[in-house]
Amino acid sequence: MNTNNSPSAHVHRDDEAQKMGMWFFLFTELLLFGGLFLVYSIYRFKNPDAFAHGAKELNVVLGAINTIVLLTSSLTAALSITAIQKGQKKLALGLVLFTIFCALIFLVNKYFEWGHKFEIGIYPGSDLLRAIPRGEALFFVLYYFMTGLHAIHVIVGAIILGFMARYIQTGLINSDYYVLLENGALYWHLVDLIWIFLFPLLYLIH
Amino acid sequence: MEEHKSHIIDYLTQIKVWVALVIFTLITVATAEVDFAMLTVAVALTIASVKSILVLLYFMHLKFESRILNLFVIVVMLVFLAMIVFTFFDYIFRLSHGS
Amino acid sequence: MGENVQHLSFLQDNGGKKGILAWITTTDHKRIGLLYFYSLTVFFLMGVVLGILMRLELMNPGKDLVEPQTYNSLFTLHGVIMIFLFVIPGIPAVFGNIALPLLLGARDVAFPKLNLLSWYLYILGALMALSTLLFGNAPDTGWTFYAPYSVRTGTNVTMAVLAAFILGFSSILTGLNFIVTIHRMRAPGMTWFRMPLFSWALYATAWIQLLATPVVGITLLMIAVERMLGIGLFDPSLGGDPILYQHLFWIYSHPAVYIMILPGMGVISEMIPVFARRRIFGYKAIAYSSLAIAFIGYFVWGHHMFTSGMSGPARVIFSLLTFLVAVPSAIKVFNWVATLYGGSIDLKPPLLYALGFIFLFLIGGLTGLVNGALAADVHIHDTYFVVGHFHYVMFGGTGFAFFAALHYWFPKVYGKMYNVKHATRAFWVLFTGFNILYFPMLVVGMMGMPRRYYDYLPQFHIPNLISTFGSWIVVSGLIYMIVVLIQGYRKGTPAGKNPWGGLTLDWQTDSPPITENFVELPIVTEGPYEYK
Numbered sequence: 001m002n003t004n005n006s007p008s009a010h011v012h013r014d015d016e017a018q019k020m021g022m023w024f025f026l027f028t029e030l031l032l033f034g035g036l037f038l039v040y041s042i043y044r045f046k047n048p049d050a051f052a053h054g055a056k057e058l059n060v061v062l063g064a065i066n067t068i069v070l071l072t073s074s075l076t077a078a079l080s081i082t083a084i085q086k087g088q089k090k091l092a093l094g095l096v097l098f099t100i101f102c103a104l105i106f107l108v109n110k111y112f113e114w115g116h117k118f119e120i121g122i123y124p125g126s127d128l129l130r131a132i133p134r135g136e137a138l139f140f141v142l143y144y145f146m147t148g149l150h151a152i153h154v155i156v157g158a159i160i161l162g163f164m165a166r167y168i169q170t171g172l173i174n175s176d177y178y179v180l181l182e183n184g185a186l187y188w189h190l191v192d193l194i195w196i197f198l199f200p201l202l203y204l205i206h
Numbered sequence: 207m208e209e210h211k212s213h214i215i216d217y218l219t220q221i222k223v224w225v226a227l228v229i230f231t232l233i234t235v236a237t238a239e240v241d242f243a244m245l246t247v248a249v250a251l252t253i254a255s256v257k258s259i260l261v262l263l264y265f266m267h268l269k270f271e272s273r274i275l276n277l278f279v280i281v282v283m284l285v286f287l288a289m290i291v292f293t294f295f296d297y298i299f300r301l302s303h304g305s
Numbered sequence: 306m307g308e309n310v311q312h313l314s315f316l317q318d319n320g321g322k323k324g325i326l327a328w329i330t331t332t333d334h335k336r337i338g339l340l341y342f343y344s345l346t347v348f349f350l351m352g353v354v355l356g357i358l359m360r361l362e363l364m365n366p367g368k369d370l371v372e373p374q375t376y377n378s379l380f381t382l383h384g385v386i387m388i389f390l391f392v393i394p395g396i397p398a399v400f401g402n403i404a405l406p407l408l409l410g411a412r413d414v415a416f417p418k419l420n421l422l423s424w425y426l427y428i429l430g431a432l433m434a435l436s437t438l439l440f441g442n443a444p445d446t447g448w449t450f451y452a453p454y455s456v457r458t459g460t461n462v463t464m465a466v467l468a469a470f471i472l473g474f475s476s477i478l479t480g481l482n483f484i485v486t487i488h489r490m491r492a493p494g495m496t497w498f499r500m501p502l503f504s505w506a507l508y509a510t511a512w513i514q515l516l517a518t519p520v521v522g523i524t525l526l527m528i529a530v531e532r533m534l535g536i537g538l539f540d541p542s543l544g545g546d547p548i549l550y551q552h553l554f555w556i557y558s559h560p561a562v563y564i565m566i567l568p569g570m571g572v573i574s575e576m577i578p579v580f581a582r583r584r585i586f587g588y589k590a591i592a593y594s595s596l597a598i599a600f601i602g603y604f605v606w607g608h609h610m611f612t613s614g615m616s617g618p619a620r621v622i623f624s625l626l627t628f629l630v631a632v633p634s635a636i637k638v639f640n641w642v643a644t645l646y647g648g649s650i651d652l653k654p655p656l657l658y659a660l661g662f663i664f665l666f667l668i669g670g671l672t673g674l675v676n677g678a679l680a681a682d683v684h685i686h687d688t689y690f691v692v693g694h695f696h697y698v699m700f701g702g703t704g705f706a707f708f709a710a711l712h713y714w715f716p717k718v719y720g721k722m723y724n725v726k727h728a729t730r731a732f733w734v735l736f737t738g739f740n741i742l743y744f745p746m747l748v749v750g751m752m753g754m755p756r757r758y759y760d761y762l763p764q765f766h767i768p769n770l771i772s773t774f775g776s777w778i779v780v781s782g783l784i785y786m787i788v789v790l791i792q793g794y795r796k797g798t799p800a801g802k803n804p805w806g807g808l809t810l811d812w813q814t815d816s817p818p819i820t821e822n823f824v825e826l827p828i829v830t831e832g833p834y835e836y837k
């Protein structure tokens with residue numbers, strides 16, 4: 001290896017390292033939500049009935065639809081990697097764009113869900129929340145905090161995927177070099193993973 | 207360092223996984239209506255765990271990644287669980303003593 | 306072979322950029338390490354000034370200098386600066402960055418750009434934290450931000466909390482970078498057990514940074530949101546549980562004390578064999594004990610809450626685990642002493658600081674066991690005993706390890722040697738002053754003086770007077786040390802590649818190293834401390 005001397009020698013490619021870095025980042029994201037799950041489980045343990053009562057206010061159908069939307073988006077994100085590996089550039093691009101589309105559907109649903117809650121006066125700091133039993137108020141506060149933080153991640157994930165789509169177009173991501181797409185997809189799956197737990201914990205406890 | 211190319215997972219496998227995930231979602235919604243008393247949470251969380259393992263293994267390709275990465279994922283999960291368990295040591299005893 | 310390629314040292318090689326730009330846009334790990342070093346030094350000195358002001362106030366009973374409220378802000382900002390801006394980033398961000406790739410025989414860290422980003426986040430967080438000095442009322446909650454006071458006080462807690470959030474993010478990125486670097490970038494032939502022990506310590510630390518920091522991140526975010534929206538997550542009058550805040554806070558902040566101390570221990574393990582000219586005793590035990598400390602340290606947070614109203618069984622469990630964590634720490638100390646035993650010891654400043662570390666950390670660690678014992682802690686909790694304890698650990702431990710690393714790698718980084726005689730004297734001034742400053746705190750704490758008050762009862766006067774006197778000696782020692790180092794930088798004699806006779810890879814390359822670290826990547830064939 002006599003190329004080692006050139007100043008650019010250290011710009012060598014190590015896809016494995018890139019992916020490892022992404023996984024470690026996902027660990028921190030998991031524990032970020034982990035803190036919230038801990039708070040949730042303690043308060044639920046202290047106020048089981050109030051939590052069950054609060055959960056009745058949530059719309060199970062909307063929640064279930066959003067779950068399936070996210071699962072589907074996760075599938076297409078995963079498929080896009082297979083496509084790019086096989087060199088099917090157009091397909092890969094379409095799949096990524098579809099994933100972003102699912103993200104938008106998810107957010108629109110969320111918008112209606114939250115909007116409805118706001119209308120009936122359930123939002124952090126509202127008079128209604130101050131009046132109802134404390135346990136129930138805690139439930140709604142956590143509901144907003146957890147789905148809110150999750151929604152931020154959906155938005156970030158969609159933006160990242162937007163970049164991925166662009167990179168597939170320009171050919172920066174190709175059948176030879178696709179670790180960026182893999183990492184983008186990993187982030188998107190994390191968003192899905194968290195929702196897999198949020199959905200039963202928030203919507204399905206009566 | 208020589209790199210082996212990533213494993214390519216075929217389309218069909220992933221679609222099967224997706225079908226399984228959707229079915230589990232429907233099951234979890236359906237069972238929420240049934241009252242298993244104490245077990246309700248356990249059932250919901252078990253289903254969620256199975257779903258997340260599917261996502262991890264297939265969509266996130268963990269099944270085809272190095273052993274060490276798999277180990278890390280398991281350790282992180284255990285650390286998180288332990289965190290919850292240790293906090294509950296406090297709450298379970300505190301509340302059962304009625305303070 | 307690239308004979309025509311010039312190998313500039315990293316201090317000269319501006320990569321075609323000019324002046325300050327060549328520094329603040331660099332991705333070279335050594336330059337980033339120095340960026341951290343300079344900024345961290347400034348913050349450390351600010352923290353020292355605040356500490357001195359507190360000691361002045363405490364010189365005599367009654368009000369000497371500042372209003373009670375000002376005093377509350379003083380200890381809060383002193384704590385925030387020292388914890389979040391000095392000891393937590395401290396050794397990893399400065400010496401980890403500078404030395405890790407050199408020790409591993411790599412050209413840089415795995416993600417150089419991310420490395421620069423984490424420095425920017427550090428600066429952003431620091432500016433946010435310090436801005437509370439100028440805008441709004443400076444926070445007065447103590448560095449722990451305990452709820453519910455932190456959600457009710459009218460002072461600028463939101464800003465401080467968000468600053469800590471950002472600083473946490475910076476710390477996570479550094480940790481992530483180091484783990485991947487250690488996994489992927491070791492030189493050919495460098496197996497895990499041929500790695501220098503400092504890298505082992507950084508590895509264990511990085512895992513804690515990765516797995517504990519997010520928890521405090523989300524907690525502090527909850528405090529910020531609670532303050533902005535008036536939701537009642539931790540406020541008992543709104544249904545929240547303040548003890549839950551303490552759990553979450555210490556789930557991070559206890560592991561964080563290992564973020565502070567493990568790299569320090571790594572530095573010491575690096576130096577002892579070099580200056581004793583002996584193979585390190587129990588290499589594997591030291592390496593594994595780093596991991597063990599990181600792991601057990603994750604589960605002892607409850608010992609900060611013995612008096613908070615936690616349940617009895619939980620207190621016993623946490624107390625037991627706390628005693629367990631002392632075992633791997635002690636393993637390290639025994640191994641160091643065993644290495645020194647029978648070695649040909651060369652008492653240079655780095656080793657002096659290392660020995661100072663062992664002595665002070667021993668006091669810090671043993672007083673820590675006193676705190677960890679449930680029954681004793683009920684009496685000394687929130688007294689000056691605790692203040693004395695954590696200064697012994699953080700300042701006497703991490704701080705002295707930081708100075709040890711500074712004196713050890715100074716000739717490597719700048720290529721020049723400071724005046725060893727004066728550096729030795731500066732050490733003795735600092736060491737003496739340190740004990741005069743903090744030992745009385747242990748005593749006066751046993752007598753019952755509570756912490757975080759601007760005033761105290763007359764019977765505590767003498768120890769406080771001595772302590773304040775000690776703070777002046779410490780400052781003189783610090784100034785002395787800084788002057789010696791600056792003189793060394795300006796007029797020092799050329800240090801050569803390997804002034805201390807180390808065998809690790811950092812000493813095989815030029816001082817200062819070239820930008821690429823090594824002309825040709827080294828091939829490793831044996832362990833790092835094979836002294837014959």
Ligand code: HEM
Nearest residue numbers: 353356357359380384387392447448699700756757758776
């Ligand atoms: C010349 C150096 C220093 C002096 C004179 C000094 C002095 C003090 C004093 C008097 C207090 C107690 C305030 C009170 O409870 O009323 C204090 C608190 C504290 N110090 Fe220092 N200190 C120094 C250096 C350091 C260093 C190097 C660190 C960390 C590495 C540190 C970390 C802390 C922390 C975390 C607190 C607790 C703040 C709180 O109660 O929230 N100090 N310091």
